[in-house]
Amino acid sequence: MAQSQKAVEQLLVRLDELESRIAIRDLASDYCHGFDKRDYDRFLAIWWPDCTWNIGPPFGSFEGHEGIHTAVHEVLWPAWQESHHLTTNHVIQFGGADSATAICDVDCVGTLVGEEVCQIVGATYRDTLQRREGIWKILERGVTIHYFNPVPGTRLVPPATS
Template sequence: MALTLEQRVEFLETRLALHDLVSDYCLGFDKRDMGRFLAIWWPDAVWEIGPPFGDFVGHEGVNHAVIDILWPAWGTSTHYTTNLRVTPVSADVVEGICDVYCIGNSSEGQAQTVAATYTDRFERRDGVWKIARRKVTMHHFSPLTGITLAAPQ
């Protein structure tokens, strides 16, 4: 069955909204903009970071993870997400998967690199898309020994 023009436009708008959520995750975290970061999550969202950090529920859990655990551990970070694929489950639920690469310095100045996959459940409520669940599958979390990451001088 062929989709109507209206259905195709709605799907494109949905894809763009989901790309914005994935981008705002990176921008919010890296620029330390908690308002931007928290705005991508539903109040009952689940963020499954897993070892060594743990899993977090709701805005309170997300806020705790970022403010009390992750930002203190990272002096600087830059996230890059790629390969976002989305699969509609229903009119208001989409499953997504993308890869992430993060590079930065720990709070002690040690250069770090992380590669992971994000598996997402996006939900639209009252016409707004946000993340309902994000599972992080880490592939590596490694120090970059002998390398100093610093701004150009």
């Protein structure tokens, strides 16, 4: 009986970790969808109120929900006419039942306001995550930008309609 109980407890821990991995990956997707579709409520929902978003040069670091609002509404969205983020290479490590770190790479294609030339950005996101009251959110995100380059002669153009 004790061995059976231990097996059930181990199974529950594994199941919790799988569900947590899915929830953490969803945060990365909600970041992309929220930012690119300019859905601020969706974007804000991934962050704890006491979060830090360190975007790094040339943008800076932003604290709390007020900082997230400033970064998005006063710095980034006014600069980007459109953007399309793609995240990949997710690695999640648990430091306990309610804490984790994650890393993923991102490619972003977009157009800066007032420019017709496409920009490409490559970066790595390093996250510290916490689960509070059963919900996973980002406590800290550090961004390392590897490149931020224009693609001369390339414009983002919607497909022709017939």
